[in-house]
Amino acid sequence: MSSAQPIPVVVLAGFLGSGKTTLLNHLLRSARGTRIGVMVNDFGSIEIDAMTVAGQVGSTVSLGNGCLCCALDASELDSYLETLTRPSAGLDVIVIEASGLAEPQELVRMVLASDNGRAVYGGLVQVVDAAEYDATRQRHPETDRHLAIADLVVVNKADRVPAEELRRVRASVTALAGRAAVVEAAHGRVDPELLFERAAPRDGAGEGQLSFDDLREDEHADHPHAAYDTVSFTADRPMHPRRLLDFLDGRSEGLYRIKGFVDFGAADPANRYAVHAVGRFLRFYPEPWPEGEPRRTQLVLIGSGVDGAALGAALEGCRVAGPEDVPEEHSMWGVLRYVPEKGEPEPGGPGGSEPETSEVPVEV
Numbered sequence: 001m002s003s004a005q006p007i008p009v010v011v012l013a014g015f016l017g018s019g020k021t022t023l024l025n026h027l028l029r030s031a032r033g034t035r036i037g038v039m040v041n042d043f044g045s046i047e048i049d050a051m052t053v054a055g056q057v058g059s060t061v062s063l064g065n066g067c068l069c070c071a072l073d074a075s076e077l078d079s080y081l082e083t084l085t086r087p088s089a090g091l092d093v094i095v096i097e098a099s100g101l102a103e104p105q106e107l108v109r110m111v112l113a114s115d116n117g118r119a120v121y122g123g124l125v126q127v128v129d130a131a132e133y134d135a136t137r138q139r140h141p142e143t144d145r146h147l148a149i150a151d152l153v154v155v156n157k158a159d160r161v162p163a164e165e166l167r168r169v170r171a172s173v174t175a176l177a178g179r180a181a182v183v184e185a186a187h188g189r190v191d192p193e194l195l196f197e198r199a200a201p202r203d204g205a206g207e208g209q210l211s212f213d214d215l216r217e218d219e220h221a222d223h224p225h226a227a228y229d230t231v232s233f234t235a236d237r238p239m240h241p242r243r244l245l246d247f248l249d250g251r252s253e254g255l256y257r258i259k260g261f262v263d264f265g266a267a268d269p270a271n272r273y274a275v276h277a278v279g280r281f282l283r284f285y286p287e288p289w290p291e292g293e294p295r296r297t298q299l300v301l302i303g304s305g306v307d308g309a310a311l312g313a314a315l316e317g318c319r320v321a322g323p324e325d326v327p328e329e330h331s332m333w334g335v336l337r338y339v340p341e342k343g344e345p346e347p348g349g350p351g352g353s354e355p356e357t358s359e360v361p362v363e364v
C-alpha cells in the first residue's frame, strides 16, 4: 500500500472474551509486511489487553480505562489518530480494538467524524464467540444490531463447539449480518487479507460500508456497559495456587470475565500465568516472566451483579500469607489442569511465528 493513500481504520469489536486480542495478535504475527498500528481500549484500570498486545508491536496506543465509546470523543480520537497516521510511522492500517463492552456503532461514528485527512474508516469487524453465542444474545439483544452493521463477522472458537452447532451459529449470524462476510475461525486465525482487503480504501471510497446516515443516534441508551462492574486487583505477594483455584472454581455466574497475570511465587518462580475466564471457560497460560517485570499478580474482573468489595477481599485471602503459609506439595496440579494441551495457542503468546511486522516506535 502506498503511504499517499489514506490509512484505513478498522474497528475490531465483539463481546467480552470473544477473542479480539487473540485475533489481533494473530494479525500482528501474520501480517507479512503490512504495518499495523493498534489502539487498545481496556475496560478496567489495569491494562491487560494493552500488555498482551504491547509485546508484539511498537505502534500501540493504549486508550486506557473505560469504555471507549463513552470516554472518548471524536476530537480525542483524532489526536490519537494524528500520532498513528504520521507519515514517519509508516503504517498501512490501523486497528482499534474496542473493549468487550463498547458500543461499536459509537466508535464507527467517531471514526467517520474524524477530520484526519490521512485516515479513512476501514470497516467493522465483529468477533463472535461460537460457544457463548446463544447466551450472549439472550443477555444482550443488541448483539444482533452489532452484527447487522458489521463488514466482516468472525465466528470464533470454532474448535469449542461441535460441527453441527457451528453450522447453526453460522447460519444465524449470516441471517443477522446481512451485508457482512461471515468466516469461521479457531483462535482468531483469519486470513489477514480478509481484513486488509476489506479495509483498503477502494475507488468510490467506502462503497458498501456504513455511512453516517446508517447509524442511528438513539442506540447508545441500551449500552451494555451500564450493567457491568469492574474490579481490579493487584498483589505484590504471590498467590496460593489452591486457594486461587478454589476462588475461580467457585466464581458466580455473574462474574463473566477475568483476565490478567498471576504470580505463584515459589510454586513456579520462572513463569507468570496469564489467566482467562470467559463464562465457565477457564485457562491458565504459563509464560516466562518478561525481563525486568516485577513479580506481582494483576487481575481484572468484569461482571454484572457482583460485589466488588467481596471479590477483592476473597482475592486478598488467596495471597500467600507469609513464610509459614507454604502451598502444599502438589498445589499447582489444580492450576495445571487448566493449562491448554499443546497445539492450543496462548492468547497473545507463541503458538505461531514471530511477528513479521517491524517495530515502529511511536511516541504518544
Ligand SMILES: Nc1nc2c(ncn2[C@@H]2O[C@H](COP(=O)(O)OP(=O)(O)OP(=O)(O)O)[C@@H](O)[C@H]2O)c(=O)[nH]1
Residues within 6 Å of the ligand: 014, 015, 016, 017, 018, 019, 020, 021, 022, 023, 049, 099, 100, 101, 156, 157, 158, 159, 160, 185, 186, 187, 188, 257, 259, 276, 277, 278, 283, 345, 346, 347
Ligand atoms: N478454545 C478457544 N479459545 C479461544 C479462541 N479464541 C480466543 N480464545 C481464548 O479466549 C480467551 C479470551 O480471548 P481474548 O482474545 O482475550 O478475548 P477478548 O475479546 O480480547 O477479551 P476482552 O478484551 O476481555 O473482551 C483467552 O483465553 C483466549 O485464549 C478460540 O478460537 N478457541
